Amino acid sequence: MKHSLNTDSLTIANQLKWPIVNEMRARIAEALDGDGGSDLRSIANEFRRQLRRAESDREVDAIDAGVAVTIDAVLGKPVGVDVDPITGEEEPLFQPSKVRQAQQFAKMVAGKATPLDEFHGQYMAQLNVKPRTKGDDERAIKLLKRWCDENNVEPFLQSFPVKKAAIRFVDDLQALEPRLSPVTLNKYINRLSRFWQWLEKREEVPVDVWRGLALAPPPVAHDEKERPFTDEEMVRLLKGDATQAMHDLMRIAALTGCRLDPIVCLRVKDCRDDGVFVFKPQKKEKTERLCPIHSDLTEIVERRTKDRNPDDPFFPEWPGPQKAETKRERSFKTSNQFTAYARSIGVREELDGRRRSLINFHSFRRWFITKAERAGQLESIIAAVVGHKRQGMTLGVYSAGPAIEQARECVEAVKLPSEPPAA
Template identity: 55%
Template sequence: MPRPSSSDTRYLEQNHGKWRVTIAVPRDLQSKLGTRLKRPLQTDSLAIANQLKWQVIGELKAEIEAARRGPGGATKADVLTREALAMAAQRARAQTHEEIDTLDYAVRERSEAILGRPIAVEQLPGHDAEPVYDPEKEAAAAQFQALAMGEATPIAHHHRQFVEQAGNKSRTRGDDERAIRFLASWCESKRVTPTLEAITRREAVRFMDDLPTLTPEPLSPVTLKKYLNRLSRYWQWLELRGHVQNDVWARLQLPKPKIKPQEERAFTDDEVGRLLKGDAPQKLHDLMRIGALTGARLDAIVDLKVKDCAAGLFTFKPQKKEAKERAVPIHPALYEIVARRIEGKAPEDDVFPEWPAPKKEGSQRERSFKASNQFTDYRRTVGVDHVVPGQRRSLVNFHSFRRWFITKAEQADQPESIIAAVVGHKRKGMTLGRYSAGPLIAQARRCVEAVTLPTEKVDSSKPS
C-alpha cells in the first residue's frame, strides 16, 4: 500500500524545522480564536506529518465549532466527525489515483487506531480465532471510515451553507433549523443513521407519519407541512450540487384535517373600543392606535425611526413580498402621538425605544417579538380573545388591527386599489399591478382619514 505522499503540505507548515498543522478561522470567530489555529506535530518528517495531521485537523475544526456553539463545546464524537469530514473533503478534491490511495491508507490507519486493541478472542469450531473489539469503539471506527470515505454524510453537514445561500428571513431560517432538529431527533429515536445516504424515500415517509408526535405541543397541519417543505428545499439544494440523488421529500403530504381551521379575523368595533379604553401602558396605547389607523404590520411599526415620520408620512420598511419601503399618510388622530415620540430626538433614534432590537448576535427573533407578547397578555386581560378548539393560535391578534383598518376603509367606499397600496398588498390586474406608478399621496390620505377609531375624537391640527 502506498504511504502518505512526501510532497503533500496541505494543512501543514514548517516552524523551526518541524511540521505543524494550520487551519484558517472563519472571520466571524477571529475575535475569539485569532486568524488561524496551529498545533505542532513534533516531527521533521513530512511523511509522518501527513499521517498525524488528520486527527489534529479534526480536533481543531471541532474547536472552531465549539466556539461557534458556545457553552457545552464539542464531544469526542464531534471531534472524530470533524476529522473524518476533513479527510472526506480532501478525498473529494483529489485529482490522481495516488492521492486517493494515500488518503484511503490514512483512513484505514486512523480507523484501526480508533478501534483499538481487541478485548477478547472468539474461537468458533472449524474457524480461526477472531478478535473481539469494544462495541462502542467498533461502531465509532466504522462510522469514521464511512464518513471519511465519502460513503456517509451527516444530514446537517451542508445545512449551514444552504441556509446562508438561501438568504431567507429569520423566521424561515428558524423553520429550517427546527426541521433539521426534528429529523435528527427522529433518527436517534428510531435508530436510523443520521446521514443523507440513510434518508431514503421510505424513511422520509416514516418521518412524515411520526412528525405530529415529535413536538412538545400539538402543531397544526399547516405548521407541520411547513417543516416538510423546508426539508424538501434543502434536499433540492443538495440534489443540485450532487450530494444526494433526488429529493426524497417531493410530493409528501400530511393527511388533511377533517375540520377546516377557521381563519384569523378582524377585530370588531366593540373589541377595538375595549382595547383602546383598557388600562394598558402608554407604549401599547400608542402602538395600537398606529396599527389601527395605518393597517401596518407590528414589526414595521416597532422598527420606525424618527426620520420615518417626516412630512406628515410614515415610511414603513418593506415586509413579506413588498419590494420597497412604503409611505402612509399620518392620520390626524395620531399627530399627538407622533409629536410626543419624536420630540427632541435625532433622525436615527427609535420611535419605540421600549422595544429595542435583540441584543444577541444572530438572533432570529423579530424586533416586535416582546411587543407582540405584551399585547397578547393585555388583549386577554380586557376579554378580547377568540380561541377555537384544536387551533393553537387565537383568531384575533395584533394583525387584526390591519384587517380592521382594511374593513373600515372598504366600508367607507375607498377604492380597493388604493387600500391595497396603503397596506402594501399587491394591486390586482396588469394595468394597476404592472403599469401604474401608484396612487397620489392625496388619494392615500383620503383613504387613511376615512377610517376613524370608535372611541376617539380627531384633532385635525397637523404636527409641526
C-alpha cells in the first residue's frame, strides 16, 4: 500500500503520516479478520520481493517501516500492561495468539520460515496419481497444520528439521483422529513422506523426516479378515433381484478377477475382436492389462457393444461424477449400489468397529483367484491375469508375461456356480 504525502519536507511528512499509517493499519487488520493466514503470507512474500529488489538504503528503510506497520496491525490493541520489576518501565501486553502471529510474520519476511504448504500446490500439480490419492495428500497436510495449531508448533517446514519433531506428530495422530484406522493414518504419513522427498530434492528441507515412520496396525484375528465369497453367497448374488447392469458387472468381476473401477471404465473398443478385455492400469501397473474374455461373458459383451461407437462406455448406467474437481472414482456410485444390493439379500459379514464388511465387491477378485488356484492354475499365470506383481527376478523382471492362450486357459478354468452346493 502506498500513499503520497505530496511534500519534500521530512518534518512535514512525519506530521502528516500518522493518520495515513493508522488507516493502513485498519485496512490490514480488516484483511486479517478471522484466520488471515493466507493474507499474511501474501503480504510477507510481497515484502520479501520488495527487499530483494531494493536498490538503496532509503528503499529498505521504507519497506522496514511497512513491515513495522503490518506487525502493529497484527498485534492489534494492547490487552494490558507489563511493568519491568527492575526499571519500572511499562510495556504493552498483547494477546498471545496475536504475538505468535506477528512473530511468524516477521520470520516469513526474513525468509526464516516457510509455511508447510508453501510448495504443496506445485507438488500436487506434478503428481501423476489417482484423484483419491491426491485427496490423501491434501488431508495429510491439513492434519499436520491442525496438529501444529493445537500444539503451539509453528506451521513451517523449519519446525521439522529432524525426525524427532515428526515422531511427536505420529505419536499424537491416533488421538488427533480417533475415528480413523491406523491403516488410513499410515496413508497420510506416507503421503507426507512423498512430499518431503520432493522437497528434499529441491533442497527446501534437509531430509525426509517421515521416512520409516508408521503406526502399528492392530492385530487382526483370522476370522476378521476380508475373504472371498462362498459358492452359496455367489449363487444368491447372481440369482438375486438386481438390475441387468449389476448382473453383468458381477459376472465380469467373477470371471476376470478385475477390480471394480477398471470394469466400470471399460469402453466398447476395450472389448477386442480377438476376445480380450483391455483394462486400464491400476495400483502400480504401468500399462494397460489384457485379460481374456471368458466364454460365459460372450453374450454380455455382444449385447453391450452391438451398434455402438468404439469410444462409447461399456456401462453407460454409471457415467461417473459430473464435477471436474471431484476426487471420486467413476465407480463410486456403482460401489454404493452393489453394497445396497448385497445388504438387501443378506450377503454381508459386518463386525462391530469395522467400517467395511468382510465380504464386499473385492471378494469377487478373491473368489476368482481361489477358484483358479483350486483348478490347478500356476500362481504366476493367475498373478499375470489379475495384475498382481509376479515374484522373483526371472518372472518379475525378465519375463514379458504369459502368452494370451495360457491366460485364457486360466480364465476358462473358473466356472460360476449355478446351484447352491449340496448339504
